[in-house]
Amino acid sequence: xxxxxxxxxxxxxxxxxxxxxxxxxxxxxxxxxxxxxxxxxxxxxxxxxxxxxxxxxxxxxxxxxxxxxxxxxxxxxxxxxxxxxxxxxxxxxxxxxxxxxxxxxxxxxxxxxxxxxxxxxxxxxxxxxxxxxxxxxxxxxxxxxxxxxxxxxxxxxxxxxxxxxxxxxxxxxxxxxxxxxxxxxxxxxxxxxxxxxx
Numbered sequence: 001x002x003x004x005x006x007x008x009x010x011x012x013x014x015x016x017x018x019x020x021x022x023x024x025x026x027x028x029x030x031x032x033x034x035x036x037x038x039x040x041x042x043x044x045x046x047x048x049x050x051x052x053x054x055x056x057x058x059x060x061x062x063x064x065x066x067x068x069x070x071x072x073x074x075x076x077x078x079x080x081x082x083x084x085x086x087x088x089x090x091x092x093x094x095x096x097x098x099x100x101x102x103x104x105x106x107x108x109x110x111x112x113x114x115x116x117x118x119x120x121x122x123x124x125x126x127x128x129x130x131x132x133x134x135x136x137x138x139x140x141x142x143x144x145x146x147x148x149x150x151x152x153x154x155x156x157x158x159x160x161x162x163x164x165x166x167x168x169x170x171x172x173x174x175x176x177x178x179x180x181x182x183x184x185x186x187x188x189x190x191x192x193x194x195x196x197x198x
Contacts, residue, residue, distance in 0.1 A: 025107035051127040088116040105136035126158040
């Protein structure tokens, strides 16, 4: 039984995990940083995990998958984060967005897109990640000797279906892996009064 199946078996019918940005920061990331465990989220080393592997191991999902990760610094004396994997890399896009609660800055959300291959000639994919970090009064001190810090990530695939493993070359054996079923839209209902036409 997968992690997802075990967690879902304990949840009430109709449960949906769809937290707001400020809930992810205050109710999940802050608790992780203060050493509280959350059975709903796994820890993922983004340097060793491809985005299409995350749905298989995530404990909560649907159309989005949530997990904790420690940011790995590219250089021991710098602030740049290493986001390379075996088959590609996560590239930041746009400006970081402030996450507020009651008018106070509590965190930031960075948007990243996964590219297969190596920079600068990588091929853009449909995988997107929102990386949440603590900021403001909840954040780490500005001068910190900590090499790595915790972030909470939300990953999703823009094309609405989770593709099968997309290994490069022969790094994956696609014939032995089963692809996940297509995700269902939330507006579809079932029953005697359901209207399936659009």
